[in-house]
């Protein structure tokens with residue numbers, strides 16, 4: 001499987017975060033020269049923690065599935081009858097809103113552990129009938145309740161998440177991972193999107 005930009009394969013160099021790292025030292029020097037008040041650093045730290053809290057334990061950063069990919073996900077969803085969908089680590093749930101619009105017969109839930117994205121999602125969904133977002137840890141979610149489980153995480157949690165999915169998910173249900181595979185377990189289907197990232201949807205039928 002292709003490795004997305006920013007991740008290492010067999011020890012290869014990483015491209016996009018080298019320039020980011022190169023900016024660290026000049027930024028420190030600039031900030032020191034500008035003599036910002038310490039409270040500004042504290043505020044920046046708190047803001048980052050509110051958004052990126054989950055990086056610390058699960059090594060899953062905050063970035064979002066793009067709209068084109070959500071539309072491709074909507075094509076995979078059941079065409080007829082009621083079904084339940086969960087986005088594990090849903091950010092502010094923008095994707096759930098796209099899917100809920102496309103598939104009226106579905107019930108869409110997102111679980112998010114970062115406080116700020118959760119709050120934004122909760123505020124925007126509180127009046128929606130078929131879309132909900134819950135604050136919490138997706139490791140505590142019973143995946144047996146869902147017909148479709150979607151994850152866009154990072155390589156780090158995938159082996160553990162697959163073990164959880166295999167133990168809990170119902171026969172015939174779908175496990176969809178955006179980009180990140182399960183070691184040594186090819187998906188039943190791979191959809192490659194024609195976008196700049198050439199994002200891949202990996203689909204396993206349980």
Ligand SMILES: C[S@@+](CC[C@H](N)C(=O)[O-])C[C@H]1O[C@@H](n2cnc3c(N)ncnc32)[C@H](O)[C@@H]1O
Nearest residue numbers: 054060063064065089090091113114137138152
């Ligand atoms: C790469 S983002 C994907 C967001 C969204 N699913 C999408 O595709 O647009 C991963 C999200 O998972 C959340 N996350 C990571 N570990 C989590 C956990 N154990 N429980 C709940 N959310 C988690 C992160 O805070 C982040 O918002």
